[in-house]
Amino acid sequence: METLFFAIITLVAVVSAILVITCKNPINSALSLILTFFCLATYYVMLDAPFMAAVQVMVYAGAIMVLIVFVIMLLNVRVDAHKKQTHKVALGCIIGLFTLINTAFLIFKSRAAMPMGPYNGSIIKQIGHTELIGKEMFTTFLLPFEITSILLLVAIIGAVILAKKKI
């Protein structure tokens, strides 16, 4: 049952991911990307991580993609006439091939079971997924968390300075 569900979701995820790069209209590409994000959220649900799933939908599908769709609509991008771009295609193929080989190598030489952290499935179920993430984020990983927020703050200030001529 779970495998069947996984197969269906994977099929949708792969098809929508392919549609992202094959659609000619940027809005349709953006819609396919949202569908891909949704499938990723479903994976999180299947991995007993409902918090990650909700945040995935809220942040990626609900906030970031809305802004992207917004920008596409405001810029009013016209569908470009297709030019032959053999160089870029060749480069993309090479990079894609290397990534594929790398991924396959890592999967077959899998050491995923080796490093065991203090948490396993039963502990997560007992304490709660959300509680654990919150606790770790504000104790063990406090510094990286704060640095990330400062990074975002810098980006926001930069955007304000670029947008406003007189501050």
Add this chain to the structure above:
Amino acid sequence: MGMEILGLPMMYYIAMVAKVLVAFVFVLLTVAYATYAERKIIGHMQVRVGPMRTGWHGLLQPIADGVKLFFKEEIIPSQASTFAFLLAPLIALVPAFITFAVIPFGGVIEVAGYKIPLQVASYIDTATGQIHDLNVGALYILAMSSLGVYGIVLAGWASNSKYSLMGGLRASAQMISYELSAGLSIVAVFMLSGTLSLSEIVNQQSTIWFAFKQPLAFCLFFICSLAEINRTPFDLPEAETELVSGFCTEYSSMKYAMFFMAEYANMVTVCALTATLFLGGWQGPFVSSFALLGPVYFIAKVYALMFFCMWIRATLPRYRYDQLMHLGWKVMIPLSLINIVVTGVIGYVIK
């Protein structure tokens, strides 16, 4: 009873289907009669009588409206992007309805020896007697309501008309800005409850409602929700005087009706969520001895809040666009952040 499918008793499936049907039909009927109630209430507030002709005091008006819209001509503008144009009403409607899956509308009732918690996405583990529900229910609602934006953005863009595009852009900017402060204002509730599960939040309000502990958060959340679902006084996306009908200018027939239904379904959801988070959900006097009183209290609270929405619509004029943005970013968000800090400090001192 004895039969099991995939390790769960037969009653589990029957209860699930029944709950889904009941919740769905309830929301649909409420949506239909909310349109009637709104016209009637605003009518009486403006010293008119409202719909009177169809049925006794116009009670059949929603059905007449539905039939009329159903048989109207379907128009798709020739310059529209057909796929997105057809998809938009669905994207607007679906999130509005599926949020109801996690809202608890009653306590636990017992049917034929099987205990059923009155919340669509939950069940009781018969071995341990524990209620399992979606433990990030509140986040699920926020996530789904953030998807509702797409329906409006797409409708505005796909119609390929200037009024629609302006309406769509306004609506999405407004929804994104107010989503932030709505989300931030309920953080204070989670700080009090220590959980994101809605049934747990309702259980904690059996003695005192969170509205009394968090009056500021309650007001902020309700105002921001009104803005997020584009109700008066924040209904700029459909300001007739400037934008004809905003993002649904080009829509007709059933597709227009779907936007209309989505708007009212969103209103029901927001009122139900406010009742759950701040007004004790289905909690009330004598509910522990008569479990069936739970849904009655819940529906009463939801309808009272919906009446309040309609009352606001009859009373207040519309905001101007810059006032709206000023209110959202410079008043609501700082206030909700201050509320979080104050809640944290007070919570720490009490501990």
